Amino acid sequence: MTGNRGRSASHGLTGKPLLYFTSVFVSLGVFLFGYDQGVMSGIITGSYFKDYFNQPTRAEIGTMVAILEIGALIASLGVGRIGDMIGRRKTILYGSAIFFVGGALQAFSTGMPMMILGRIIAGLGVGALSTIVPVYQSEISPPHNRGKLACIEFTGNISGYAASVWVDYGCSFIPSDYAWRVPLALQCFMGLLLGVGSLVICESPRWLLDNDHDEEGIVVIANLYGGGDIHNDKARQEYREIKMNVLLQRQEGERTYREMFRKYYKRLFIAMSAQALAQLNGINVISYYAPLVFESAGWVGRNAILMTGINGITYLLSTIPPWYLVDRWGRRVILLSGAVAMIFSLSAISYFIFIDVRQTPVLTVLFVMIYNAAFGASWGPIPWLYPPEILPLSIRAKGASLSTAANWLCNYIVGEMTPILQEWIKWRLYLVHAFFCAVSFVLVYFLYPETANVRLEDMDQLFGDATTAMPTPAQHAEVESLMSARSPVPSLDIRRGPGQFSADHAIPGLDINPPAGHDGKVQPVDETPKREGMGGWISRLANGGRKDSKGSNGQAGSYRRLGQDDN
Numbered sequence: 001m002t003g004n005r006g007r008s009a010s011h012g013l014t015g016k017p018l019l020y021f022t023s024v025f026v027s028l029g030v031f032l033f034g035y036d037q038g039v040m041s042g043i044i045t046g047s048y049f050k051d052y053f054n055q056p057t058r059a060e061i062g063t064m065v066a067i068l069e070i071g072a073l074i075a076s077l078g079v080g081r082i083g084d085m086i087g088r089r090k091t092i093l094y095g096s097a098i099f100f101v102g103g104a105l106q107a108f109s110t111g112m113p114m115m116i117l118g119r120i121i122a123g124l125g126v127g128a129l130s131t132i133v134p135v136y137q138s139e140i141s142p143p144h145n146r147g148k149l150a151c152i153e154f155t156g157n158i159s160g161y162a163a164s165v166w167v168d169y170g171c172s173f174i175p176s177d178y179a180w181r182v183p184l185a186l187q188c189f190m191g192l193l194l195g196v197g198s199l200v201i202c203e204s205p206r207w208l209l210d211n212d213h214d215e216e217g218i219v220v221i222a223n224l225y226g227g228g229d230i231h232n233d234k235a236r237q238e239y240r241e242i243k244m245n246v247l248l249q250r251q252e253g254e255r256t257y258r259e260m261f262r263k264y265y266k267r268l269f270i271a272m273s274a275q276a277l278a279q280l281n282g283i284n285v286i287s288y289y290a291p292l293v294f295e296s297a298g299w300v301g302r303n304a305i306l307m308t309g310i311n312g313i314t315y316l317l318s319t320i321p322p323w324y325l326v327d328r329w330g331r332r333v334i335l336l337s338g339a340v341a342m343i344f345s346l347s348a349i350s351y352f353i354f355i356d357v358r359q360t361p362v363l364t365v366l367f368v369m370i371y372n373a374a375f376g377a378s379w380g381p382i383p384w385l386y387p388p389e390i391l392p393l394s395i396r397a398k399g400a401s402l403s404t405a406a407n408w409l410c411n412y413i414v415g416e417m418t419p420i421l422q423e424w425i426k427w428r429l430y431l432v433h434a435f436f437c438a439v440s441f442v443l444v445y446f447l448y449p450e451t452a453n454v455r456l457e458d459m460d461q462l463f464g465d466a467t468t469a470m471p472t473p474a475q476h477a478e479v480e481s482l483m484s485a486r487s488p489v490p491s492l493d494i495r496r497g498p499g500q501f502s503a504d505h506a507i508p509g510l511d512i513n514p515p516a517g518h519d520g521k522v523q524p525v526d527e528t529p530k531r532e533g534m535g536g537w538i539s540r541l542a543n544g545g546r547k548d549s550k551g552s553n554g555q556a557g558s559y560r561r562l563g564q565d566d567n
Contacts, residue, residue: 014228019140022201023149026136027156028194029092029129030384032099032187034160036126037287038312039183040065042168042305045291049180053112058419060112065289066415067116071102071123072130073408079128080401087211088136088204091128096195099125100188107185123408125191131404135397138388139204140224143455147326147385154381155319160190161287162312169305206393206456209239210246217242218514230514239514241455249394260395267463270448271387271403277440278383279410281342282433283375285418286311286368293368293422298361307365314369318376330452331382332444338378339441343434345371350430379440383407389451390459 013021043049044061056064075095083091102122109115134150141149167183174182205224208217218230218239226235261268286293290311291304299307326334348367352360391399421429449462 014223015225018202018223019142019149020152022140023137023152024156025194025197025201026092026133027153027159028190028197029095029133030153030157031160031163032190032194033126033130034157034162035164035187035190036068036122036160037284038161038164039168039187041287041290041308042165042172043180043183045295045301045304046168046172046179048177052177052180053115056112058423062416062419064112064115064119066412068119068123068126069408069412069415071120071125072127073123073405073412075124075127076131076401076404076408078401079131080398082128083132083135083397083401084207087207088132088139089198089201091132092136092201093195093198095125095128095132096191096198097125098122098128100191100195101125103184103188103191107181107188109184122187127404127408129194130407131401132397134384135388135400136204138385138456139206139396140202142225143453145327146389147331147452148323150385150389151319151322151326151381154376154384155316155323158312158316158319158376158380162309162316165290165305165309165312169302169309172302172305206242206246209242210393214243215515236514245393249392257398260398264391264395264399266447267390267459268399268402271390271399272406273443274383274386274448275403275407276410277436277443278379279407279414280433280436281339281375281379281440282346282371282414282430282436283380284411284414285429285433286372289418289422290368294361294365299365311365311369311372315372315376318373319380322377322381326381326385327452330450331386332448332450334378335382335444335448336441338374339437339444341374342371342379342437343441345374346430346434346437350427350434353427353430386448386451389454389456390449390463392459393456 044056044065050056053060075098079091079095099122102118102120102125105118105121106115107118109118133153137150137153138146164183167186171179171182173179202220202223203213203216205217205220208214208220218235221239221242222228222230222232222235224235225238226232229235290308291299294304294307322334345367349364349371352363352367387400387403388396418429421432425432451459451462454462
C-alpha cells in the first residue's frame with residue numbers, strides 16, 4: 001500500500017491542487033476539440049488552400065469540415081464500452097494517439113481524399129476524448145465544485161477554438177501552402193502532450209472501485225479528498241459511499257443498452273437533448289464558418305479572420321463567469337437565461353443581414369459576439385456537465401457516449417448544411433437556430449431538474465427512478481430514516497442486536513470498508529467521539545460482534561496514519 005501511495009502522489013499534489021491540476025490537464029482533450037473546430041474556419045477562406053484544392057465548392061467545403069463529426073460519432077458510440085473495460089485514463093491515451101495520426105494526415109495532405117481521411121481519423125480521436133473526459137472529470141470532482149471544474153474544462157475547449165483562429169490569422173501572412181499546413185500540424189503537438197500527460201494523471205476512483213481495484217481506489221480517494229492520508233475520515237467515508245453504490249448497482253444484473261433505456265429513459269432524454277440542442281442552437285454556424293458569416297456581412301478576406309479572432313477572445317472570456325455561478329445559481333437558471341439571450345442575438349443578426357445597411361458589418365459582428373458570449377456562459381459548458389452527473393455509475397460511460405453521439409450527429413448536420421443554407425436561404429438561417437433556442441428554453445423549464453451540489457450517488461432520489469435494491473447511506477442520512485424507531489429497510493433494521501447484523505445480511509458479499517494499512521492493522525488513537533457519518537456507522541454496525549476490530553477504548557472507526565511516509 002505504501003508503494004502505491006508513493007507512486008500515485010509522485011507529483012507531490014493532493015486535495016484541491018491535485019483536482020485543479022488534473023482538471024486543467026485533461027482539458028487538453030477538449031482543447032483539441034475546440035482547436036479542430038476553429039482551425040478549418042480560417043483555412044477554408046485562404047487563397048493558397050483554395051488553389052491547392054482546386055477552388056472547392058461550398059458543398060465540398062461542408063463535407064471536408066463536417067466529415068470529422070462522422071468519425072467522432074462512430075467513436076462516441078463505442079467508447080462507452082471501451083472506457084468501462086480499460087479505464088478512463090487508457091481511453092484518453094488511445095484517443096490522443098488516434099488524434100495525432102489524424103492531425104498528421106491533414107497537415108501532410110496531398111489532395112482532397114487524404115484530407116478527408118485525416119479528418120475522419122482525427123474525428124475518431126476527438127469523439128473518444130469528448131466522451132470520456134467529461135465522464136472522468138465528473139468522477140473525480142466533489143459535489144460542491146463539480147460544476148466549476150466542468151466549466152473550467154469547457155474553457156479549455158474555447159481556448160482551443162480561440163487559439164486556432166489566431167494561429168490561422170498569423171499564418172495567413174505566410175506566402176505559401178504552409179499558411180494552412182502549419183495550423184494543422186500544431187494540433188499534432190497538442191495531441192502528443194495530452195497522451196504523455198495521460199500517463200501521469202490518476203485513474204478515476206469510481207472506475208477503480210467498480211472494477212474491484214480497492215487498494216488503488218482508496219489511495220486515489222485519499223489523494224483527492226484526504227490530503228494523501230488513507231486513514232482520513234472523509235476519504236474513508238467517501239470510499240464507503242462509492243463502494244456501497246457500486247455493490248448495490250451490481251444487484252441490477254447485466255448493464256445492457258436495453259435495460260439502460262428501460263430504467264433511465266428520462267435521464268437519457270435529458271442527456272441527449274442537452275447535447276443535441278447545444279448544436280442545433282447554432283454555435284457551429286459561427287465556430288466553423290465565422291469568416292464566411294462575416295464575409296456575408298461585408299468583411300472581406302483577412303479582415304474576416306481578424307473579426308473571427310476578436311470574437312474568439314470575447315467567446316473565451318464569457319466562459320469564465322460560469323466557474324463561479326454554476327454551483328451557486330444552478331444549472332437551470334444559466335440555461336434558461338442563455339437561451340433567451342441567444343434568441344435575441346440570432347434574430348438581430350438575421351435582421352441586420354436582411355436590411356443590409358451601412359452599419360450591417362459592425363452590427364453583425366456585435367451581435368455575433370453577444371451570441372457567442374451567451375452560449376459560452378450557458379449552453380456551452382452545461383450540456384457537457386449534465387450527462388455524466390445525472391447518469392448512474394453502472395451506465396455512466398455508455399449513457400455519456402450516447403449523449404455525445406447526439407452532439408456529433410447534430411454537429412455533422414449543422415456543419416454539412418450551413419454553407420449550403422447560407423447560399424440558399426441567407427439571413428433566414430439564423431431564424432432557424434433562434435427557433436431551436438426557443439425549444440431549448442421550453443424543455444429546460446419543464447423537464448430539466450436542478451443538480452447543483454447533489455452527490456453523484458444521490459441522483460436516484462432526485463429523479464425518483466431508484467437504481468438500487470436499497471437506498472445508499474447518503475440517502476438515509478438525508479431523510480434520517482435510520483434514526484426512527486423502525487427502519488423502513490429490513491436489512492438495515494437498527495433494532496437487531498450485536499452479532500445479528502453484518503454487511504453480508506444486506507447484500508451477499510458486501511464489504512464497503514477500505515483496505516487496512518500495510519501491516520493489516522488499524523489502530524484507534526483518539527478517545528474523543530467523532531462524527532463519522534452514515535458510512536462509518538454502517539462500518540461500526542457491521543463489526544458489532546468483532547472485538548478484535550476495536551481498541552482498548554471500544555471505539556471503532558477512529559484511525560491514525562500507519563506507515564505512510566514515503567521511503
